[in-house]
Amino acid sequence: DLKGFTSPADIFNLVFFLVAFGVALLHFLLADNDFSRVGAFVANLVTGNLAALPAAGAGTPLLPASVVLLSVLLAYIPLTHMSHFVGKYFAYHAVRWNDEPNLPGSKTEGKIPDLLNKTVSWSAPHIRGDGRKKTWAEAATENPARPEEK
Structure with missing residues (x-):
């Protein structure tokens, strides 16, 4: 009887998170468990180097898929009610656990x-x-x- 508390958008958001992080996890497990390809990708991104990354067998399409999905997810989060998890740290956790005793x-x-x-x-x-x-x-x-x- 809790169906009224979960909208289709909530289900979509959770599935989107699972798919994006699932693809990233698969890339790590199948193709890049030492993060060398991700490191090379980030280095190329930061330096503006447009050179292609070396192919790495079966996991090759997982890196671009993971980058695209995580980038879209990062851009999508502020458009949803889920962005509260960013503000929650500052509005609750920092206030609650940064208590200083009055000595x-x-x-x-x-x-x-x-x-x-x-x-x-x-x-x-x-x-x-x-x-x-x-x-x-x-x-x-x-x-x-x-x-x-x-």
Whole structure:
């Protein structure tokens, strides 16, 4: 009963990933398990050398197929909702795991007084900013459950 959560575009995207990386894996396993052909291709690409790569038997068409598929995939990702995996690192992983402890004498401790003196710029009911000039220190030290004094 989860069919409503998976669109045909999602299936296409996953199949595209599997095919592109599957062809690259086949190229590695069958024709270039020391990466010499890929290394030569990248060197030619970076230096602008248009010389053909030496043939390497049965796996010869796999390198160009892999390059084309992975290039198209790289160009296609930003056009889909799957591009979130790039932003997810910066929006979640970097924030979640780059926590620095607030130790006495640390840079973090030195930044806190300046940050607490900034004014609250939004008006959530539990903050009671309401456009007044209120600092984060005031917001952090008052009890939002207590009735507001007028």
